[in-house]
Amino acid sequence: MKVKYFAWVRERVGKAEETIEPPATVRTVEELIAWLSGRSDAYAYAFEKPKVIRTAIDHAHVKSDAAIAGAREIAFFPPMTGG
């Protein structure tokens, strides 16, 4: 699946997007964040406060317990500040 990062999540991870293949045991957004956090210090820093991170699956907001099965694109970003 494709993963995208925005704003300070992007800056901390050090890239805007990538393709990942998490193991089958990673089933929810929450579990994906934990799995990503274990990849490197940069990811751990980006996701150090997982409750602050907002997630979208295929362009729609989801909660942290949402299933990631079948997702084409998952995006992680801070609370929005547009308008």
Add this chain to the structure above:
Amino acid sequence: MSSPVTIRIQEDDFDIAREIAVLTKSRTDIGAVVSFSGICRADDDSAQVAALTLEHYPGMAEEEIRRHADEAISRWPLNGVTVIHRVGRFMPGQNIVLVLTASQHRQAAFQAAEFLMDYLKTSAPFWKKEESATGTGWVEAHARDDEAAARWTKS
């Protein structure tokens, strides 16, 4: 009665008078147009802002705005909605966002414009980065914006 929805995300500035003219062209059923402009402000809560950079999530930003425009049309008797959100780097005084709502009467247009702005602030994927004399940093979301959006939730 149709309710055309125009949503644009662009770097270029917008012309409010022109956008209102487009929205109302060849129609005689519109009695009220409400226009809200969001402008880059020099003083944030603490520091003097030198510039703002707006980043967005292409694709989702348009879809999220459209979902809320559609909801506004289902909740109020609107004759048209225009939302233009700029991205890029802005100096104080420059336009950032435009919301236009057209209706037969003012009440629906006022309420729908406020509804759209409240949701643009809290659920459209845009992020502001602020440059000031003390450095550069991402703008933090305000609880007051969440509260403003929450009052539109149907109970």
